[in-house]
Amino acid sequence: MPLDVMGLFFFAYRDFVGDADALLERQGFGRAHHRVLYFVNLKPGMPVADLLDILKITKQSLARVLRQLIDNGYIEQKTGESDRRQRLLYATEKGRRFFEVLSATQTSRIDAAIAALPPEGKRTVLKFFVSMVDTGDRSTLDRLKLTDDI
Incomplete structure (x- = not known):
């Protein structure tokens, strides 16, 4: 069993999310909020159905997280043009700025690790x-x- 890889993976993940967790907590958010912000920033206009499929969470769980992000001005939801039932998600300027701040330490950590390879x-x-x-x-x-x- 690759226990050494598992242990290293644990410590790497702990440190990778640690800085972002602290920033999220100050806003009253958690890792689920970060995941939503990540994918909505990665693919503006992502349908809610795609996000549910990617995150593998229930509609109720996503609805709670999305409601908080929308109510706090980080994400906006628009109706699809060709399919009015479709709900498309976009980061607002505030959401893009917050995501950049969240990602900055993670990007630096990844860049430094890759540079050493x-x-x-x-x-x-x-x-x-x-x-x-x-x-x-x-x-x-x-x-x-x-x-x-x-």
């Missing part, structure tokens, strides 16, 4: 993470353009 290191890391994703979800990675550098 040999030239093909980044590609190896990306392949590792893709291989950890369930095969049924890999097409979602492609749709979100998360595998473009591989």
Whole structure:
């Protein structure tokens, strides 16, 4: 059993989310809010149905988180033009700025770790993470353009 990898993964994840967690807590938010902000900033106009599929959470859980983000001015919801039943999500200017602040320390941490690797290191890391994703979800990675550098 790869207990060493599991342990390192735990510590890396703990430190990776730690700074963002503190910023989120000051706003009364948690990691679910961060995930929503991440994907809405990554793909402006993302339908709620796609976000539910990506996050694998219930409509009720997402509704609570979305309501807080919308009520606090971080996300806006628009009706789809071709399908009026569709709810499309967009980060507001406030939501984009907050996401940039949340991502700054995480980006710095990733950049420093990748800079310490040999030239093909980044590609190896990306392949590792893709291989950890369930095969049924890999097409979602492609749709979100998360595998473009591989």
